[in-house]
Amino acid sequence: MKSLVFIVLIVLAGIAGYNFINKPTETVVSTAVVEETAPISESASNEAASSEVENSADIESTPNNESSVEESVAVESDGTNMITPADMPEDAQHEMYKAMMDYNKCMMQDKPEYHDDKTKIEDIAGKTLAECEPNLDTLTAVLEKNNVNADLREGMAKTVRQRTVRKLMSAVMQAQAATLMSHEGQAPAETK
Structure with a gap:
């Protein structure tokens, strides 16, 4: 019985050590907050649409009737499109x-x-x-x-x-x- 407990402890220690050494890397998502006070011109919106980076915007109204736009950028370090x-x-x-x-x-x-x-x-x-x-x-x-x-x-x-x-x-x-x-x-x- 003692040898069984000892083996279980060794296995648990091995699993813990493996998980500690091989931690998964975390993905970093850049977030920027932009406040808009004037409408976006057509040329600026065409520039944003033509870029390879996907920008998703969530517009929230503020009490001052100004809108703030939160953009999250989904890019890999080499700039490729990561939309799924x-x-x-x-x-x-x-x-x-x-x-x-x-x-x-x-x-x-x-x-x-x-x-x-x-x-x-x-x-x-x-x-x-x-x-x-x-x-x-x-x-x-x-x-x-x-x-x-x-x-x-x-x-x-x-x-x-x-x-x-x-x-x-x-x-x-x-x-x-x-x-x-x-x-x-x-x-x-x-x-x-």
């Missing part, structure tokens, strides 16, 4: 999820070709991918329109495609196996 799909407006997120669901629905539709034992699985998969690709293009367009990081955009489209293709191939293979099994049940195999 979670940072998009709610209606854009809804549009993104709708495009993903439409793509999955298109890919997983049961088609008569799946049950034909004379067609190649690769041909069926290629045809289905070609039919459903516009839905994936819609997803990337929504992400691009909302200025989501390019790497996240590409990675998300790739992940959605890979997962759905795996499900599609599984469904096609199962349908073809079921078709072969039903044909075997109708015509007995010759035995020698």
Whole structure:
């Protein structure tokens, strides 16, 4: 019993030491408060829109009818865009999820070709991918329109495609196996 307690204490000390040594780094988000007394000119707003840094503004009214704007800047140290799909407006997120669901629905539709034992699985998969690709293009367009990081955009489209293709191939293979099994049940195999 004493050796068990000793082993548990050693494990706990090891975990504590590991956590102490490998502390996660904290992300620093810059915050600036700007008070506006005059409207922003059109050229200034175009400059702000063209920058690679995402500025989100929360306007709060003050008792003096002046507005103060709090800007939070989401940038990495090298200045790349760090906007994620979670940072998009709610209606854009809804549009993104709708495009993903439409793509999955298109890919997983049961088609008569799946049950034909004379067609190649690769041909069926290629045809289905070609039919459903516009839905994936819609997803990337929504992400691009909302200025989501390019790497996240590409990675998300790739992940959605890979997962759905795996499900599609599984469904096609199962349908073809079921078709072969039903044909075997109708015509007995010759035995020698």
